[in-house]
Amino acid sequence: MPEKEKLRIDKYLWAIRLFKTRTLASDACKAGRVKLDGKNIKPSYEVKMGDTYQVAKGIERKVVRVTGLLENRVDAKTAVIFYDDITPVEQTQAFKSMFHAPVLKRDRGTGRPTKRDRREIDDLKDDYFDKKEEDSE
Template sequence: MADKLRIDKYLWSIRLFKTRSLATDACKAGRVKKEGTNIKPSHEVKIGEVYQVSKAIEKKIIKVLELLPSRVDAKKAVLAYADLTPPEETAKYKSMFHSPVLTRDKGAGRPTKKDRREIDDLSDSFFDVEEE
């Protein structure tokens, strides 16, 4: 077990990022935060600290449980941190991949102008999100 570990290396070793350079770039871009403040890639990780990591549209909150000096397999990697992300945030991310699939009957030919308008109205109404 390592005594000191950089945040970019830690995020790579627990498999949140595919490469260490992607983890470094995320830190430099301000997508890795500790208590709401951006941290540098050279920040030393300590057990018990909580970090907010934004990766594209996915946002995770992790708590460090163990320091991993090198990349390990996925089963061991999930034991090194606790995922504190609220369930509604995770559900929101997963729901992005469940969009409607519009299909037409085989042999129905190309849609007419009227069909096209109906399809557009249906897809526009599905993707409208109500602001609260």
């Protein structure tokens, strides 16, 4: 794999497959979703070995440490060699738990919920989300 001495952060994030396109990586930098030591960085920022970046992608948050410089995009198995994902476990579990929220389904053809049904549904949702907040504290 060719390694470079100078490499832009947007190109690096694209090459290690954190973003699908280089434009998305560049836009994330411009919007302040890529940080180094809590400070926003520009897409042209030069990546250095050992630096730790905080990357926000939608609701997902990642903390990445640079272990190697990679100029061109490679397959996912190879890309993992060039960075360490040091995202705290709490953040990873919080992101995954968002996809396990209860899904309420109504029988087909029963029509719209009545006012009473709606109140019961709201109470059920409130109880579920209140428990989640108590568990995380």
